[in-house]
Amino acid sequence: MTKIVAAVDGSASALNAAVWAAAEAEHRGDTLRLVHTYAVPERGYPGFLATFPEVREGMREQGGQWLREAESAVREAAPGVEVETELLEGETVAALLAESRQARMMVLGSRGLGGFTGMLVGSVAVALAAHGISPVVVVRGRRVEDPPPTEGPVLVGLDGSADSDAALTFAFEAAAARGVPLVAVHTWTDVTFDGAVRTLSMSADPAEVDKEEHALLEQQLGPVREKFPDVAVEPVVVRGRPVRTLLERGEQAQLIVVGSRGRGGFKGMLLGSTSQALVIHAPCPVAVVRPTEPETS
Numbered sequence: 232m233t234k235i236v237a238a239v240d241g242s243a244s245a246l247n248a249a250v251w252a253a254a255e256a257e258h259r260g261d262t263l264r265l266v267h268t269y270a271v272p273e274r275g276y277p278g279f280l281a282t283f284p285e286v287r288e289g290m291r292e293q294g295g296q297w298l299r300e301a302e303s304a305v306r307e308a309a310p311g312v313e314v315e316t317e318l319l320e321g322e323t324v325a326a327l328l329a330e331s332r333q334a335r336m337m338v339l340g341s342r343g344l345g346g347f348t349g350m351l352v353g354s355v356a357v358a359l360a361a362h363g364i365s366p367v368v369v370v371r372g373r374r375v376e377d378p379p380p381t382e383g384p385v386l387v388g389l390d391g392s393a394d395s396d397a398a399l400t401f402a403f404e405a406a407a408a409r410g411v412p413l414v415a416v417h418t419w420t421d422v423t424f425d426g427a428v429r430t431l432s433m434s435a436d437p438a439e440v441d442k443e444e445h446a447l448l449e450q451q452l453g454p455v456r457e458k459f460p461d462v463a464v465e466p467v468v469v470r471g472r473p474v475r476t477l478l479e480r481g482e483q484a485q486l487i488v489v490g491s492r493g494r495g496g497f498k499g500m501l502l503g504s505t506s507q508a509l510v511i512h513a514p515c516p517v518a519v520v521r522p523t524e525p526e527t528s
Contacts, residue, residue, distance in 0.1 A: 394490025
């Protein structure tokens with residue numbers, strides 16, 4: 232059975248994420264794995280007040296308490312879901328990246344206990360979205376501490392790239408699991424990036440360009456759409472910037488799905504500007520999906 236992994240750190244944001252992950256596991260028939268990671272500092276505290284073993288044991292006890300609180304909340308929210316918990320010692324990002332290799336998806340809150348006032352997303356969330364093997368979902372509400380919305384369509388941003396192909400499949404699966412429509416959004420501007428800069432002619436008819444972009448969107452939707460005939464799809468083509476469009480449409484959505492980087496991404500860029508902006512500012516959960524790495528012999 233596949234597993235959905237949720238990171239727990241005692242924050243309200245992480246608790247919201249764990250409950251969201253429980254509902255997702257219920258939709259998909261998966262096991263929910265709750266993990267807490269801790270790294271014991273080797274210095275920086277007075278040795279005469281606490282020894283290394285005492286600090287380590289204290290961190291384990293606190294982490295165990297946070298896991299029990301999260302387990303209680305998710306069992307109440309989704310009593311039929313199989314839940315397992317584990318304490319992991321080590322650097323947080325490295326431990327969660329290792330978890331992502333075997334998970335269907337990684338789920339975490341938009342900020343943890345380490346966040347400063349006004350900090351809208353934790354460094355762990357950005358790092359996982361950039362480097363995680365499995366899809367990474369950052370659970371957000373309309374405001375920082377709000378629970379995530381549970382109504383509305385699934386929204387996916389598409390640009391014809393391999394990253395957005397992977398995002399499209401994930402989005403169809405999410406919409407099918409929830410029994411909600413899928414809104415597929417494609418944006419275009421006068422200047423686009425496709426490896427090199429391509430500028431539209433000043434004489435180009437916007438109506439014709441819009442028609443061409445609609446055709447490109449339908450072409451990308453076609454093969455995946457056939458696999459999910461019961462999912463209602465609303466194709467949307469907008470002349471504008473993807474971040475602004477997805478943020479506006481996201482006000483009515485329960486999940487936004489994007490690729491880790493799109494056609495405008497530069498070689499070596501691990502998290503595109505659109506996906507990073509959504510992870511930080513979206514009004515609902517955001518799933519960042521990386522394309523499947525080709526197998527090497």
